[in-house]
Amino acid sequence: xxxxxxxxxxxxxxxxxxxxxxxxxxxxxxxxxxxxxxxxxxxxxxxxxxxxxxxxxxxxxxxxxxxxxxxxxxxxxxxxxxxxxxxxxxxxxxxxxxxxxxxxxxxxxxxxxxxxxxxxxxxxxxxxxxxxxxxxxxxxxxxxxxxxx
Amino acid sequence: xxxxxxxxxxxxxxxxxxxxxxxxxxxxxxxxxxxxxxxxxxxxxxxxxxxxxxxxxxxxxxxxxxxxxxxxxxxxxxxxxxxxxxxxxxxxxxxxxxxxxxxxxxxxxxxxxxxxxxxxxxxxxxxxxxxxxxxxxxxxxxxxxxxxx
Numbered sequence: 001x002x003x004x005x006x007x008x009x010x011x012x013x014x015x016x017x018x019x020x021x022x023x024x025x026x027x028x029x030x031x032x033x034x035x036x037x038x039x040x041x042x043x044x045x046x047x048x049x050x051x052x053x054x055x056x057x058x059x060x061x062x063x064x065x066x067x068x069x070x071x072x073x074x075x076x077x078x079x080x081x082x083x084x085x086x087x088x089x090x091x092x093x094x095x096x097x098x099x100x101x102x103x104x105x106x107x108x109x110x111x112x113x114x115x116x117x118x119x120x121x122x123x124x125x126x127x128x129x130x131x132x133x134x135x136x137x138x139x140x141x142x143x144x145x146x147x148x149x
Numbered sequence: 150x151x152x153x154x155x156x157x158x159x160x161x162x163x164x165x166x167x168x169x170x171x172x173x174x175x176x177x178x179x180x181x182x183x184x185x186x187x188x189x190x191x192x193x194x195x196x197x198x199x200x201x202x203x204x205x206x207x208x209x210x211x212x213x214x215x216x217x218x219x220x221x222x223x224x225x226x227x228x229x230x231x232x233x234x235x236x237x238x239x240x241x242x243x244x245x246x247x248x249x250x251x252x253x254x255x256x257x258x259x260x261x262x263x264x265x266x267x268x269x270x271x272x273x274x275x276x277x278x279x280x281x282x283x284x285x286x287x288x289x290x291x292x293x294x295x296x297x298x
Contacts, residue, residue, distance in 0.1 A: 067223070069227070097243035097246050100246075105228065109232035109234060110237075149230050
């Protein structure tokens with residue numbers, strides 16, 4: 001928990017000057033590989049995206065998602081393997097349900113549920129990775145900045 | 150002592166047995182402290198009568214009342230920071246989210262065995278002993294004595 005959380009906090013605080021911040025949790029097996037391919041192809045990503053590497057999307061807990069939001073992010077997303085292709089068998093299914101739980105939790109306190117989302121892609125599918133990042137960027141840009149107490 | 154549903158079914162199959170009327174349990178009084186509950190579900194798995202079970206919904210207020218150094222408490226702190234209003238009531242919990250569920254306790258089915266209090270890691274389920282006066286006047290004991298006399 002602590003490593004991913006520390007990394008996430010660093011990612012949030014370095015964003016400071018940018019208008020909005022989106023934290024992405026990327027699965028090492030698929031989405032991170034897709035992100036590498038994106039970098040090699042020199043395709044630019046929205047500058048709001050801050051990436052956090054996780055071994056599997058099943059590692060991401062509701063606490064990761066909500067603490068990212070409470071500490072400066074306007075949106076959080078998880079990018080992982082296609083359904084049924086998780087390298088740890090069921091990690092992405094757990095992530096899907098936790099995303100849904102976090103969305104329900106946000107909705108119950110009056111925060112838009114689109115701030116938390118999940119995308120799936122294969123390791124070779126860097127266009128889909130870029131599309132997910134841009135979609136998330138557009139969704140969050142359309143929403144007002146997240147207010148914190 | 151009330152029988153479990155299975156016990157009741159067996160009892161009714163016995164030849165010549167009159168339907169037995171429950172006379173009320175004697176045993177510990179189970180007091181639940183929901184703010185300490187971490188949702189591990191051990192109480193539900195050891196409960197012999199099904200009085201304690203894992204619920205289908207989760208009440209976000211439990212996150213606010215949890216001790217701040219606990220995992221639920223940390224989630225509560227994060228949620229409080231971004232919340233626009235108080236949680237609007239219990240939320241649906243997806244299938245694979247297992248710890249964020251409110252434990253449902255049905256006192257009318259409780260045998261007072263105290264198994265839940267014994268396995269509870271946080272002291273959320275507490276078994277209070279029955280006062281001696283109540284044991285003396287217990288209807289189930291009195292009727293048991295009559296039956297044996």
